[in-house]
Amino acid sequence: MKQSTGFRDARYAQAIVNEISSLVDGRNIRIVHVCGTHEDTISQHGVRSLLPDSIKLVAGPGCPVCVCAAKDVDMAIELSRKGHIITTFGDMVRVPATNSTLAKERSNGADVRVVYGASDAVSIARDNPDREVVFVGVGFETTAPTIALELLGKPPSNFSILTSLKVIPPAMEILVNIEGFGVDGFITPGHVSTIIGSSAFQPFAEKHRVPCVAAGFEPLDVLESIRMILKQIQEGRADSENEYTRVVKPEGNLAAQRVLAQAFRIDDAPWRGLGIIKKSGYYIKKELAEHDARLRFEIPETESVDILPGCRCHEVILGMTDPLECSLFGTRCTPEDPYGPCMVGHEGTCRIRHEYTMD
Amino acid sequence: MTDSKKTPRKSRATKKESSKLIDINVADFKGHPLYSLLIETAKSNPLFAGNAGYAQNYILPDNPNITARELASRLSITLGEALAILDAREND
Numbered sequence: 001m002k003q004s005t006g007f008r009d010a011r012y013a014q015a016i017v018n019e020i021s022s023l024v025d026g027r028n029i030r031i032v033h034v035c036g037t038h039e040d041t042i043s044q045h046g047v048r049s050l051l052p053d054s055i056k057l058v059a060g061p062g063c064p065v066c067v068c069a070a071k072d073v074d075m076a077i078e079l080s081r082k083g084h085i086i087t088t089f090g091d092m093v094r095v096p097a098t099n100s101t102l103a104k105e106r107s108n109g110a111d112v113r114v115v116y117g118a119s120d121a122v123s124i125a126r127d128n129p130d131r132e133v134v135f136v137g138v139g140f141e142t143t144a145p146t147i148a149l150e151l152l153g154k155p156p157s158n159f160s161i162l163t164s165l166k167v168i169p170p171a172m173e174i175l176v177n178i179e180g181f182g183v184d185g186f187i188t189p190g191h192v193s194t195i196i197g198s199s200a201f202q203p204f205a206e207k208h209r210v211p212c213v214a215a216g217f218e219p220l221d222v223l224e225s226i227r228m229i230l231k232q233i234q235e236g237r238a239d240s241e242n243e244y245t246r247v248v249k250p251e252g253n254l255a256a257q258r259v260l261a262q263a264f265r266i267d268d269a270p271w272r273g274l275g276i277i278k279k280s281g282y283y284i285k286k287e288l289a290e291h292d293a294r295l296r297f298e299i300p301e302t303e304s305v306d307i308l309p310g311c312r313c314h315e316v317i318l319g320m321t322d323p324l325e326c327s328l329f330g331t332r333c334t335p336e337d338p339y340g341p342c343m344v345g346h347e348g349t350c351r352i353r354h355e356y357t358m359d
Numbered sequence: 360m361t362d363s364k365k366t367p368r369k370s371r372a373t374k375k376e377s378s379k380l381i382d383i384n385v386a387d388f389k390g391h392p393l394y395s396l397l398i399e400t401a402k403s404n405p406l407f408a409g410n411a412g413y414a415q416n417y418i419l420p421d422n423p424n425i426t427a428r429e430l431a432s433r434l435s436i437t438l439g440e441a442l443a444i445l446d447a448r449e450n451d
Contacts, residue, residue, distance in 0.1 A: 069435040178405040270435035275410035304432040314437065320405070 007218030035189035036347020073097035088136035091345030125159035148263035185229035197252025201240035273314025313340035401443035
């Protein structure tokens with residue numbers, strides 16, 4: 001707790017904000033982060049309100065549940081209707097797919113269970129040897145190693161995984177290539193950086209001449225990372241730096257990287273509402289195909305609908321539309337009854353904004 | 360009785376078409392007065408060019424008769440954007 005309160009000290013915050021104000025020097029700066037937990041910190045602690053008006057802090061695609069393609073959820077729903085046990089994270093059961101959600105299927109009698117991780121799903125498979133148990137694995141580089149570990153640990157033959165695992169750096173490439181969007185700096189995700197290392201973003205920073213700083217999740221972490229980005233801009237540098245030194249190493253977690261490489265291959269992947277991003281998804285390797293739900297079950301290709309009429313989640317995910325600009329926000333789309341994926345989980349920009357801005 | 364002994368319950372869910380969905384393709388919608396506005400809006404999506412390029416290179420050659428809904432599903436994009444991609448191909 002002491003560490004936490006230390007990173008929330010108003011005097012330090014004021015000192016950093018003063019330095020930010022002197023560094024920004026009236027220029028318009030757009031800083032993008034790609035992590036739902038960063039957005040939560042920023043919204044919860046009112047970080048935007050502390051910054052000079054010329055700094056725009058934008059939330060990019062940092063919520064794995066939000067970018068999970070509708071067809072993946074539709075597939076899980078189809079499997080649940082066949083009587084298989086579907087296991088997944090709590091947020092996922094509420095994600096709207098084309099016609100239903102896993103939560104609705106559960107209320108209709110399907111066996112959908114919330115688990116804390118893939119290891120719980122493996123335990124369920126061991127306890128139910130005569131039934132198929134499918135784990136819907138959603139997440140970024142942070143979650144993927146835990147799933148890889150279970151795959152490599154000889155799970156029971158009735159266990160399989162429906163992966164919707166994404167790789168973050170290719171999504172950042174998309175953002176910098178959007179004409180007229182203009183990214184002056186990235187706060188790189190602390191959790192992802194823990195796995196792949198802060199150095200992993202160095203080639204990206206150099207290629208696009210965009211400063212990147214890996215940040216922690218306390219308000220002072222975020223403020224300090226903004227200061228570090230502005231310092232780089234002032235000095236004409238574009239490097240990948242590390243603010244979150246108490247957790248992130250330049251080389252990342254090598255053991256986690258090893259299991260990722262053993263269990264998964266990287267290929268093109270659909271991001272909800274954004275399209276297919278090249279080399280942005282983890283898929284189960286051929287050697288482990290018996291545990292790949294996509295290959296194990298014959299699931300017919302569905303005509304899935306990722307963005308329902310009126311929903312602007314795809315614009316919110318890109319940081320081009322603020323949730324408050326969406327006419328459905330807080331009316332048709334609420335945390336209790338989400339219409340779009342960004343209103344579902346605690347990492348979704350709309351959900352976070354709703355939590356901290358609505359009475 | 361453990362879970363493993365239970366007979367899997369059949370879901371009561373029935374396949375229903377959501378009233379939220381609109382089943383259209385380029386041919387159905389082309390004469391609509393707002394069609395050009397839809398295409399223009401879809402094309403203003405900053406990712407449109409990339410998605411159109413991906414469709415042209417990897418999807419349309421093998422699926423020349425793909426519908427807008429199928430394309431939207433394959434790419435995880437909006438139906439409007441898929442319509443615009445197919446429209447652009449027809450106009451090429």
